[in-house]
Amino acid sequence: MAGRPVDWSPIADSDPTPGDPQAVRTEAKRLSDIAETLSRQVKKLRQLGDDDNIKGEYAKSLKDESDELAGRFEKTKGRYEKVSGHLNAWAKELEHAQHLAGKARAKAQADEKDEEKVKEAKRDLSVARSHFNSHAVTARGNILDAIDDAVEDSPWDNLVAWAKEHADGFKLFLDVLSWVGTALAIVAIFVPGLNLLVIGLGVAVVLGRLLLVAAGKATLMDVAFDAFGLLTMGLGRGAMAGLKVASKSTRAASTVQRVTKLKGGLAATKGLRNQLANRLAAAGDDTAKTAIRQEMNALRKGIAGRAGKVAEELPPPGRLATAAHLGDSELAALRKGISANKKLFGEGISQGTKAGGNAAYGVAMGSAYAGTAVDWGDKLLGDNDTLNAASDGLGLPHKPSWDAYNDFKAGHGVRQAQSAW
Numbered sequence: 301m302a303g304r305p306v307d308w309s310p311i312a313d314s315d316p317t318p319g320d321p322q323a324v325r326t327e328a329k330r331l332s333d334i335a336e337t338l339s340r341q342v343k344k345l346r347q348l349g350d351d352d353n354i355k356g357e358y359a360k361s362l363k364d365e366s367d368e369l370a371g372r373f374e375k376t377k378g379r380y381e382k383v384s385g386h387l388n389a390w391a392k393e394l395e396h397a398q399h400l401a402g403k404a405r406a407k408a409q410a411d412e413k414d415e416e417k418v419k420e421a422k423r424d425l426s427v428a429r430s431h432f433n434s435h436a437v438t439a440r441g442n443i444l445d446a447i448d449d450a451v452e453d454s455p456w457d458n459l460v461a462w463a464k465e466h467a468d469g470f471k472l473f474l475d476v477l478s479w480v481g482t483a484l485a486i487v488a489i490f491v492p493g494l495n496l497l498v499i500g501l502g503v504a505v506v507l508g509r510l511l512l513v514a515a516g517k518a519t520l521m522d523v524a525f526d527a528f529g530l531l532t533m534g535l536g537r538g539a540m541a542g543l544k545v546a547s548k549s550t551r552a553a554s555t556v557q558r559v560t561k562l563k564g565g566l567a568a569t570k571g572l573r574n575q576l577a578n579r580l581a582a583a584g585d586d587t588a589k590t591a592i593r594q595e596m597n598a599l600r601k602g603i604a605g606r607a608g609k610v611a612e613e614l615p616p617p618g619r620l621a622t623a624a625h626l627g628d629s630e631l632a633a634l635r636k637g638i639s640a641n642k643k644l645f646g647e648g649i650s651q652g653t654k655a656g657g658n659a660a661y662g663v664a665m666g667s668a669y670a671g672t673a674v675d676w677g678d679k680l681l682g683d684n685d686t687l688n689a690a691s692d693g694l695g696l697p698h699k700p701s702w703d704a705y706n707d708f709k710a711g712h713g714v715r716q717a718q719s720a721w
Contacts, residue, residue, distance in 0.1 A: 311418065404421045478501075562607045617632035
């Protein structure tokens with residue numbers, strides 16, 4: 301509205317026909333230029349699709365993609381052309397309405413004491429306002445009709461646009477979510493079962509970071525550090541499956557070995573057991589029989605004790621063991637059961653089962669500690685929006701961070717915002 305009058309007394313309190321026709325025309329020219337650019341690209345894409353010199357396995361796919369993209373550009377070009385035309389038409393009518401309003405203002409201000417002239421100027425102004433309002437409604441309707449076409453934003457486009465518009469708040473939300481996940485991972489060391497919630501939060505954070513990458517508001521390095529924890533969790537779950545297989549194989553072999561030991565114990569005590577049986581048969585009073593039976597029970601218990609007991613598949617682990625396994629009580633229990641059975645029945649367990657169990661356990665533990673180390677390292681070394689916001693609110697200095705580390709994350713994996721158009 302450059303150059304528009306400010307004083308509209310005595311016929312109006314403010315500008316009755318606001319707007320800048322030149323600015324509208326500039327925008328119309330910009331849209332027209334975009335349409336021309338798209339038109340040139342459509343021509344090139346059509347030529348590419350019709351080029352018979354393109355050979356090879358990729359030729360058909362390339363031509364099909366070129367034709368599809370050309371069709372999209374063609375539709376988009378039409379939208380820009382239509383809107384540009386409607387803006388030019390509106391600029392013309394806006395300019396005319398402002399001309400009429402200016403003449404009415406001049407007439408009224410020429411002699412404000414002449415009531416008839418002022419009334420006549422107000423009637424002229426009413427005509428200008430009517431022209432302004434009616435053509436503004438027409439222009440709005442025409443533009444809405446022009447953009448209500450086959451060129452539609454997909455739900456993904458709308459989601460990316462939302463992430464781009466609300467990037468700062470969304471980043472802070474994901475950062476808070478990440479810290480909550482880290483805190484729960486610590487609590488999970490003492491409260492088994494929470495590790496599943498930690499995994500869920502990790503998935504949510506990674507998906508959110510990917511959305512910000514698509515909006516051009518995050519880097520792939522941000523995603524990589526968040527996803528590393530999930531990757532190690534996935535490796536850990538895979539290793540757990542291997543460890544369960546090793547546990548079942550170890551229990552099966554241990555059971556067979558225990559039966560062998562029991563048979564050996566029975567064979568070794570056969571003579572003694574026969575003597576006790578003969579003594580029991582010859583005993584004349586109940587007291588003697590009771591004493592002999594006690595000897596027989598003690599002998600049987602001794603045989604069973606020397607053979608050993610096969611550990612449960614998931615024996616309850618102690619608190620220290622659970623903490624050492626970062627709260628994964630199942631992993632700690634599997635390790636405890638396998639170790640107990642190997643100690644008692646190791647000679648009956650194959651080397652392959654032992655090696656498989658050790659490898660699975662190593663991957664599971666390595667994954668857990670690696671994911672935790674990367675998560676904490678990222679939070680300690682990097683800048684942090686959540687802590688910065690809290691520090692600003694409390695008037696405290698920001699958490700120290702390593703500039704080289706921040707620059708590395710910010711400068712790698714940068715992507716432009718995605719759009720279907």
